[in-house]
Amino acid sequence: MDKLNNEILFSRLKDRFPDTILNTDEPYGLFTIEVDKSHIIEVLEFLKKDEELQFIYLTDITAVHYPERDLSIGVVYHLHSFVNKLRIRLKVFINGGNPEIPSATVLWKGANWMERETYDFFGVRFLDHPDLNRILNMDDMEVFPMRKEYPLEDPNRVDKKDYFFGR
Amino acid sequence: MTNIKLGAAPPGVEGAGFFATSLDKVIGLARANSLWPLPFATSCCGIEFMATMGADYDLARFGAERPSFSPRQSDMLLVMGTIAKKMAPVLKQVYTQMAEPRWVIAVGACASSGGIFDTYSVLQGIDEIIPVDVYVPGCPPRPEAILDGVMRLQEIVKNESLNRRNTPEYKALLEKYGIQTNNG
Amino acid sequence: MDDRINIMANPITKITNNTPVYTDNDPQEDLITLNLGPTHPATHGVFQNVLQMDGERIVSGVSTIGYIHRAFEKIAEHRPFYQITPLTDRLNYCSSPINNMGWHMTVEKLLQIEMPKRVDYMRVIIMELARITDHIICNGILGVDTGAFSGFLYLMHEREKIYEIYEEICGSRLTTNIGRIGGFERDFNERAFAKIRSFLKRFPAVLEEFAQLFDRNRIFIERTSGVAAVSPEKALEYSWSGPILRATGVDYDVRAQEPYSSYEDFDFDIPVGTNGDVYDRYMVRNEEMRQSMRIIEQALAKLEKEPKGIFHADVPEFYLPPKEKVYNNMEALIYHFKIVMGELETPKSEVYHAVEGANGELGFYLINDGGRSPYRLHFRRPSFINYAMYAPMSSGMLLSDAIINMSSLNVIAGELDA
Numbered sequence: 118m119d120k121l122n123n124e125i126l127f128s129r130l131k132d133r134f135p136d137t138i139l140n141t142d143e144p145y146g147l148f149t150i151e152v153d154k155s156h157i158i159e160v161l162e163f164l165k166k167d168e169e170l171q172f173i174y175l176t177d178i179t180a181v182h183y184p185e186r187d188l189s190i191g192v193v194y195h196l197h198s199f200v201n202k203l204r205i206r207l208k209v210f211i212n213g214g215n216p217e218i219p220s221a222t223v224l225w226k227g228a229n230w231m232e233r234e235t236y237d238f239f240g241v242r243f244l245d246h247p248d249l250n251r252i253l254n255m256d257d258m259e260v261f262p263m264r265k266e267y268p269l270e271d272p273n274r275v276d277k278k279d280y281f282f283g284r
Numbered sequence: 285m286t287n288i289k290l291g292a293a294p295p296g297v298e299g300a301g302f303f304a305t306s307l308d309k310v311i312g313l314a315r316a317n318s319l320w321p322l323p324f325a326t327s328c329c330g331i332e333f334m335a336t337m338g339a340d341y342d343l344a345r346f347g348a349e350r351p352s353f354s355p356r357q358s359d360m361l362l363v364m365g366t367i368a369k370k371m372a373p374v375l376k377q378v379y380t381q382m383a384e385p386r387w388v389i390a391v392g393a394c395a396s397s398g399g400i401f402d403t404y405s406v407l408q409g410i411d412e413i414i415p416v417d418v419y420v421p422g423c424p425p426r427p428e429a430i431l432d433g434v435m436r437l438q439e440i441v442k443n444e445s446l447n448r449r450n451t452p453e454y455k456a457l458l459e460k461y462g463i464q465t466n467n468g
Numbered sequence: 469m470d471d472r473i474n475i476m477a478n479p480i481t482k483i484t485n486n487t488p489v490y491t492d493n494d495p496q497e498d499l500i501t502l503n504l505g506p507t508h509p510a511t512h513g514v515f516q517n518v519l520q521m522d523g524e525r526i527v528s529g530v531s532t533i534g535y536i537h538r539a540f541e542k543i544a545e546h547r548p549f550y551q552i553t554p555l556t557d558r559l560n561y562c563s564s565p566i567n568n569m570g571w572h573m574t575v576e577k578l579l580q581i582e583m584p585k586r587v588d589y590m591r592v593i594i595m596e597l598a599r600i601t602d603h604i605i606c607n608g609i610l611g612v613d614t615g616a617f618s619g620f621l622y623l624m625h626e627r628e629k630i631y632e633i634y635e636e637i638c639g640s641r642l643t644t645n646i647g648r649i650g651g652f653e654r655d656f657n658e659r660a661f662a663k664i665r666s667f668l669k670r671f672p673a674v675l676e677e678f679a680q681l682f683d684r685n686r687i688f689i690e691r692t693s694g695v696a697a698v699s700p701e702k703a704l705e706y707s708w709s710g711p712i713l714r715a716t717g718v719d720y721d722v723r724a725q726e727p728y729s730s731y732e733d734f735d736f737d738i739p740v741g742t743n744g745d746v747y748d749r750y751m752v753r754n755e756e757m758r759q760s761m762r763i764i765e766q767a768l769a770k771l772e773k774e775p776k777g778i779f780h781a782d783v784p785e786f787y788l789p790p791k792e793k794v795y796n797n798m799e800a801l802i803y804h805f806k807i808v809m810g811e812l813e814t815p816k817s818e819v820y821h822a823v824e825g826a827n828g829e830l831g832f833y834l835i836n837d838g839g840r841s842p843y844r845l846h847f848r849r850p851s852f853i854n855y856a857m858y859a860p861m862s863s864g865m866l867l868s869d870a871i872i873n874m875s876s877l878n879v880i881a882g883e884l885d886a
Binding site: 324325327328330331334335338339340353365366368370371374400401403405406 | 543
Binding site: 144145147149173174175176177179181182193195199202204206225226227229230231234238251252253254255262263269 | 533534537539541542543545546577578704705706707708718720725726817818819820822829831833835843844846848852853855856857860885886
């Protein structure tokens with residue numbers, strides 16, 4: 118049995134999911150695949166439960182906002198297989214106007230807070246999440262601050278003199 | 285010969301076994317040398333406070349032997365670390381619960397003015413919600429700087445009037461912040 | 469919610485005779501709602517747990533965090549790469565050099581800069597010293613929470629010695645901003661090495677004294693042994709990492725799994741516990757401190773063999789030239805201008821790099837678009853992910869056990885909220 122590397126991983130994924138893997142890339146040795154929203158839970162489950170792959174550890178879930186694209190929000194999953202010493206990154210691009218994606222809490226309980234953070238910052242609704250509330254920002258905040266259209270500074274400040282800041 | 289400098293006694297009448305001075309000097313001395321802190325430590329400045337409380341810099345020799353986490357039993361509120369807008373009502377409530385006389389030291393850049401975090405979620409200085417007596421700059425300030433801040437507060441406390449809480453300026457100040465007291 | 473007061477929405481600003489402070493129900497038939505935090509005794513940081521209690525036993529709890537949310541990820545999108553280092557300091561401020569080095573290594577991975585071995589070994593020394601400082605705080609505060617204050621005082625004195633080492637190298641004590649992308653800003657001088665050696669001579673005895681106070685102490689063992697035991701499967705479900713995961717029995721350490729900064733050249737053990745309770749976590753952290761000292765000794769020995777004077781990689785496009793050259797040499801001036809103004813050619817790609825922070829796997833996910841600042845920078849923060857299990861874990865525990873559990877998780881508020 119060859120040691121699992123990115124080629125074998127890719128071929129296993131292609132055999133199992135012949136037409137759901139949209140794009141692949143390998144930036145800096147970390148195998149990255151782009152998956153469609155409707156198949157993401159199947160792919161994650163396959164990666165977690167397969168005997169050879171064993172990507173049992175969910176490292177992180179986060180999101181990126183590309184406002185100029187059609188599918189403007191990308192949800193990024195990082196998984197890690199300890200026995201094979203391999204990581205994989207999965208990206209799912211969803212519509213920024215109504216971002217919804219199935220929740221990974223059915224597979225990992227640790228996804229709970231990671232998804233809450235992603236919801237808090239980007240507004241991504243994770244379907245069937247047990248408790249999708251804001252976690253870091255104030256509960257009554259209406260905007261999703263990490264999206265590119267929102268400014269860093271508090272827009273309601275009155276005491277900052279533009280003259281001193283060169284504006 | 286010792287090189288320890290003794291603090292100057294306040295002006296008064298001395299005699300065999302007694303020393304008479306005015307009441308506010310005595311109370312001022314008593315208050316200044318027994319300031320019990322309420323360490324409101326939120327972030328990195330809190331770790332420098334732990335170093336200040338430790339054996340090397342020892343805040344206890346300034347009278348702060350009992351850091352109390354109960355607002356009712358403490359004299360000075362040491363706000364150390366960034367105060368986010370989510371935390372601001374908590375800080376205001378803690379300050380309101382403190383019994384007179386009470387003083388506030390804003391330790392660190394974040395408590396004084398928001399520090400390097402000019403963002404939508406950080407309160408740009410605690411003096412937006414509570415009155416502050418001493419600001420200690422630094423990010424984080426060295427323990428010597430925190431001790432210097434406490435010593436400056438001691439000077440303020442020694443020279444303050446006993447009836448500060450009833451003076452109209454103080455009442456107007458608390459009015460400005462929207463903090464109501466029932467003169468306790 | 470009937471006549472219970474929602475404290476956060478209506479902060480009590482005036483206590484009068486009519487302010488309701490209790491209900492008329494029989495307290496022995498009701499569950500009490502206890503608000504633990506956000507202002508915490510024992511300086512753990514600002515996070516809140518609203519607990520439903522049946523007497524002394526916790527029935528359920530809800531954690532609310534975000535009381536020190538400083539929007540690091542949003543700030544990072546507006547700062548050039550070298551200005552993000554002071555931000556990373558303030559993530560886990562008890563061991564800030566590890567965060568700094570992790571960020572520098574992430575950018576070096578992006579730019580594909582090869583580091584000289586000497587720089588790697590210097591980084592290893594700094595990171596292991598930082599790991600020792602963080603474990604000193606955690607174990608010391610665990611002692612304070614169980615009622616034993618002296619151990620904390622003895623260890624804090626050692627922490628001052630490590631602060632002196634940092635001061636000698638980078639000038640500041642706590643939030644160090646140590647190093648540069650490409651190495652260090654200056655070489656370690658003789659005084660720094662002397663201080664590191666004297667620390668290595670002193671600290672083992674102090675650590676043994678501290679361990680003697682706690683390891684076989686009957687009260688400590690009764691308070692911590694068997695408390696909050698976690699199985700390795702559950703820990704992996706919740707994506708735990710760091711000493712608390714190793715205390716459950718899983719030997720996952722990023723330094724061994726994916727060695728960075730020449731950790732593969734070092735010979736060290738990874739301490740692993742058996743039942744994941746608070747006592748195991750305490751023992752794992754103590755042993756990790758001893759292993760860190762072993763690594764530092766090996767690093768000092770290896771530094772003797774390397775050619776002297778190299779403290780940064782030879783990448784003039786990304787490493788600021790020394791100021792004397794900037795004022796005299798044209799190329800240095802041009803490089804200086806390009807680096808500071810952000811006219812660098814950086815690859816438009818994405819990179820994920822993880823280091824073993826004191827609390828677990830600290831990851832940096834950087835998406836670069838070739839501009840001056842990152843397009844997206846995400847910190848995979850171990851405290852945040854570790855703390856998610858706290859509320860489910862504490863149901864059924866006594867309140868005092870829940871406090872000890874929180875101490876041993878070593879949740880640093882800066883890293884929790886970012």
